[in-house]
Amino acid sequence: AQANDVARRLWPADLSLWPQNTLLQNQIAHRLGWLRVAEAMRAGVSDLAAWSAEVAEQVDDVVLLGMGGSSLAPEVMAAVIPQAEGSPQLTVLDTTDPSAIRRVESGLDLDRSLFIVASKSGGTLETATLAEYFWSRYSAAAAAPGRHFVAITDPGTSLASLAQDRAYARVFLNPPDIGGRYSALSFFGLVPAALAGIDLEPLLDRAIAAGQNSAANPSVNTNPPITVGVALGALAGVGRDKLTLVPSASLRPVGAWVEQLVAESAGKEGQGVVPVDGEPLGGPGVYGNDRVFVELALAGDPDDGRAARLDALAGAGHPVITLPLDDPHDLGAHFLTWELATAVAGSLLDINPFDQPSVAESKDNTDRVLGQITASGAPFDIPAGPRANGVLAAGSQAPDLTAALTGWLSSVHAGDYISIQAYLDRTSAHDAGLRSIQALLRDALHRAVTLGYGPRFLHSTGQLHKGGPDTGVFLQITADHQVDVEVPGRGYSFGTLIDAQAIGDLESLAARERRRLRLHLTDSSTDLETVASALRTALNQISPA
Incomplete structure (x- = not known):
């Protein structure tokens, strides 16, 4: 009933x-506009398709700068639905990792690229800094750099004003009664999908x-x-x-x-x-x-x-x-x-499924940490701890890495889940290493194991980690930066920003006394295998609780 x-x-x-x-x-x-947004969007499909076809004649690559609900749906559509022949390649850049930024940029011909700046609030930190970086790549040399940019945002946001001031090629104002994660069938999902050559009518x-x-x-x-x-x-x-x-x-x-x-x-x-x-x-x-x-x-x-x-x-x-x-x-x-x-x-x-009350906490912590680093001019100090090869158990009082992992694993109990939080470039090599660790932990402990890349997961599972039940056991993985990229006009680099995001979220977990361990890697290309090996040794020393 x-x-x-x-x-x-x-x-x-x-x-x-x-x-x-x-x-x-x-x-x-x-927040209920998503219920019937498909009907509203259907009326404008012909216009969107015609505009996208014009863009495709001038553009080889479309780069979507957005986080969470502003990026995940179009990424899925481009991966699952066939695209028209000759359509631009859609790349989603939803990270502040400097290696990822360099990797994406190196594959672009900027003269034939279009950047979509997508943010419901208009002020998403990751999106704003990425937009400033790529704007700076044009503004010194290109005439009318705004023609390489499109904005998707709510009416009245700072992004809407910026896009107008900089003469972006087009600004899409999304219905404001739709939350980001419910926006798949709104402009946030459909504009990138159309530019990628996806037929929106049957969708x-x-x-x-x-x-x-x-x-x-x-x-x-x-x-x-x-x-x-x-x-x-x-x-x-x-x-x-x-x-x-x-x-x-x-x-x-x-x-x-x-x-x-x-x-x-x-x-x-x-x-x-x-x-x-x-x-x-x-x-x-x-x-x-x-x-x-x-x-x-x-x-x-x-x-x-x-x-x-x-x-x-x-x-x-x-x-x-x-x-x-x-x-x-x-x-x-x-x-x-x-x-x-x-x-x-x-x-x-009996909860409100349309808000995210705990997300702002990590953002506030990040802002505070960034303020401290820019005021002092000093680099981040990584807490001391036991080390094996290039892997440091930051802040652990254990005598060695295996003991640090054994203590962390021993805190996992029935009904818990393990969350791997990797502040690394989302490459196939990193993903293979992390997925093997995910499977290793699941099979040994018989517990659910999730994997998220930071800062992307902060706009996804981050709310659950802090606002949900105290059943999460967290493994944060950070790494030295082999390259770095300055954020224009901010006084810090993307490497500093992603480090501050990791520290800020770890502080949020600590404030809630969540079970956690941070591992810092010297070289992420090789040190994940050291982590996996140490975990195997540690798992042999415990039994599932």
Whole structure:
């Protein structure tokens, strides 16, 4: 009965679905534009397609500068949906890591590049500093540098004013009643997708049809998005709060978008649904009883043994949900399905799924640390600790690296999850090393293990880490910078900025007495193997709690 009631009340935007607090409900009333944004965007598709075709004649590369909800959806679309032949290459730059910035810049012909500056608030630190850097690469030499820039933001923001002052090629003002992580089907998702050569008509048509079907079916039994949301909320309430994503091969990029939507929406007030993306699918023996598995299955993708493994998990008593997609353009409906499900799960958990109250804390800490470093002019001091080869357990009082890891691992208990937070360039080599550590810890401890790259995860799972339950055990990984890049006009470099972000977030975790360990690498290209080796030794000295 309660589930059917949720289905009936969601589409009319019944604010009483969420916490019975007048202030919160007033805020929520201005955050529900995503429910019908697909219809509004559909009317402008022809204009957007025509403009994108004109841009494609002059541009080889489109670089999206944005964080979290301003970048993840278009990155997913470009990875999953086929693009028109001859379209520009879309690159998402959502980091302050100086190696990543240099790597992206080195692959560009600036005369044939376009930068999308995307920020709902208009003041996102990472986006603003990246925009200033690339603007500086043009402004000294190029005539009319604004023609290389496009802005997506809310009306009235500082970015909207800056874009006008600098004569950006185009400024897209997004509906202000849509939060960043619910903005996939708004200008934030669609403008980069159109520039990348993606056909938006079928994408939006599928989303509109899915919305109409959901709105017309008050019964939860015939309303898949509501079914998923009710299941996630109810299962979290009984301890199955580790939402484990199992995508087919073509849909692997989708997990990062789902992760930021769910974690930032549902991780607050000591509650949370913990999305787990990127774990290899294992047998029943490597999982605790805190899991729910959601398969994302694109028709035509190879099975790779996925069905048999999921059957075994279901047979062992784990809930398994399948969300099928007939073709890549069904991603439009898939986005809306997850947005609806997340809003419904928030209702069952009695939280506001449209705010992110803990995100600002790490930002404030970063600003304070940056202020200290620019005032003193001195470099950051890395706390002393035990070292093995190039790996330092910063701030640990343990006698050696293995002992530091053993102490940290011993703090992991039943119902916990491990969060690996890597302030590194998101390269294939780093990802392979970190994913192997993720699998190693999952298989040895039988606990959920998440992996996020900083500062990107601060706009995704960061809210969950601080506002959710005290079940996270955190491993922060930082590294020396082999190269660095100055931020124009700020008095610090991108290397200093990413270090300050890591320190600021670690301080937020420390203030909440979260279980944590920081490892600092001298050379990230080789030291991850030292970390993995030390973890294997440490794991042999403990037993899962």
